[in-house]
Amino acid sequence: MWGRVFVNPLVTGRVHLLWNRRRLFTMQVKTKEFQSLFTDGLNSIAELFEKNHFELRIAGGAVRDLLSGKRPDDVDFATTATPNEMKGMFQAAGVRMINNKGEKHGTITARIHNENFEVTTLRVDIQTDGRHAEVEFTTDWKKDAERRDLTINSMFFGLDGTLYDYFNGYEDLKNCKVRFVGSPVARIQEDYLRILRYFRFYGRVAGQAGQHELETLQAIRENAQGLASISGERIWVELKKTLVGNHAAHLVELMYELGMAQYMGLPVEGNVAELMRVWQQAHGWSPKPMTILSALFRSSAEVDRLDLRLKISREEKNLGLFLVKHRRELVKSEDEPDSIKPFTDFIIDCRETDAQSKMCELLKYQGEERLLGRMQTWDIPRFPVSGHDLRRMGITSGKEIGLILQNLRDVWKDSRYQMDKEELLNNVVRS
Known part of the structure; x- marks a missing residue:
């Protein structure tokens, strides 16, 4: 034929x-x-x-x-x-x-x-x-x-x-269709991880969200509890790929609707609406998987519980904790909405090696495209004064040196990091 x-x-x-x-x-x-x-x-x-x-x-x-x-x-x-x-x-x-x-x-x-x-x-x-x-x-x-x-x-x-x-x-x-070979129930029950592989490939292949076969969704719903037997590491590999693919917000919402979340380490009362908002504004800027997923979390304790189930990396966990902690309190200035100074000051003060990378993810989360572009091209300036400089001026008390350095750092930040060593040390002399 x-x-x-x-x-x-x-x-x-x-x-x-x-x-x-x-x-x-x-x-x-x-x-x-x-x-x-x-x-x-x-x-x-x-x-x-x-x-x-x-x-x-x-x-x-x-x-x-x-x-x-x-x-x-x-x-x-x-x-x-x-x-x-x-x-x-x-x-x-x-x-x-x-x-x-x-x-x-x-x-x-x-x-x-x-x-x-x-x-x-x-x-x-x-x-x-x-x-x-x-x-x-x-x-x-x-x-x-x-x-x-x-x-x-x-x-x-x-x-x-x-x-x-x-x-x-x-x-x-x-x-652009994603279908199981033969019976969806049979394929899923052979390996429950295939539920998540379906989601991952749907995000890669499907042209539009929501075009699932009812038979497939029913098979997933009836077998969602099987994910409890799958190792966290295997789940995380598939979930990460889903989060950075197409239709990620729709697919996470579907995971909750089909009763999958509780078996995957996701918060039972996850903030799906927040995740959909964050994904809608950030997915075009190559966010990390945890940047999208952190929108589900209402507290740092939920990040800890995810780690217990999925064994995420230390870097991924720290990013999740960072976003949950700072997504509301570390925001652009109302007086200078186009300034990245609140974010750069934070980086200068925390002095962590990956602070700038985390800050870029925070700006993606917040939907701050203009500030994100500036942060991505910002070169972290080096504070020009050290304790050795103060000792040469005759200041020997360690406590006093620490206080002066912190004061000079604040002055330097207020100058938008423009003051050089001589100008800063002159500030010490005048005081």
Whole structure:
């Protein structure tokens, strides 16, 4: 049975489409992004697999990127060869293998021509518990595609440029749709983290907010409690990517509506309205994930509870605490609304190495685009006076030196950091 011929406007090149009797959708594309993958290393790996009569295809996210006209940063490969067959093949050819810890999952990493190639044997799930899967190897490409989460992630590219699509992933990608492979309930219950992967990819692929399939939302609602069994680190990886993607405010609101928040470490009574306001004004300025998420928190205690659940980094936690503490009290001057002086004075006084970076995130949170631009280009001035300068003037008391330095620092700030050492020390003499 033959299908209609069409060309994806995001992809240029030679295209041929057909449906075979197994409803496998194929299409051949030779774009510059695809051809750029063929380094000496990949050509050598491809030749080795062909010589040993094993099939090798590009898998997963790299396929999605190529179909979107992007050159993927990382490329994963799938093969009909078992790990033992790959090891024997690589050893016979003198190809070095690294990262053996992936072997139990079917992955062998070969290094050739100073490049790493991660190749995984086709697999089927035998048993799953919502977090981990017991797998066995197969040579059936469709069965491997069937165990993947989303249709847009279940496609393969042959090394000749042929796309192999068993679950309408290409059509979904063209139409900016995010769907689970087969039954949403079945895919979610195999690994509950897939709920968050759905959200993350919706923010990457979907053209508009709110265009979810009701069956998908119901499956998520019924299985939201499964997120309680997922490690905080895995949740945080997906949540961060969602927060910096498209439709982040809509997606966080949906997490609350579907009963997910309590299992993710988010505050039960999170300030969703505030998050929507902050995201609406800040998302175009590349805010950090915590800058957006901190809008949910009503107190520093909620930042602490998030850290306990998700094991966020110290830097991320400190930023959250900083924003919650200063978002209301550290604001622009009513007398000089175009001045960044209140913010620069704070940086000068706190003397933390990352104070300017935190201040930029605060200004994003507050929606202060003009002040943000000035803060991003501001060079922190160096206070020109030291205790050694005062000792040379005959002042020896440590307490007195401290008081004088603080007074001089205030005078220097009032001068907009323009007074030099001599002017400041003259101030000491006159006093």
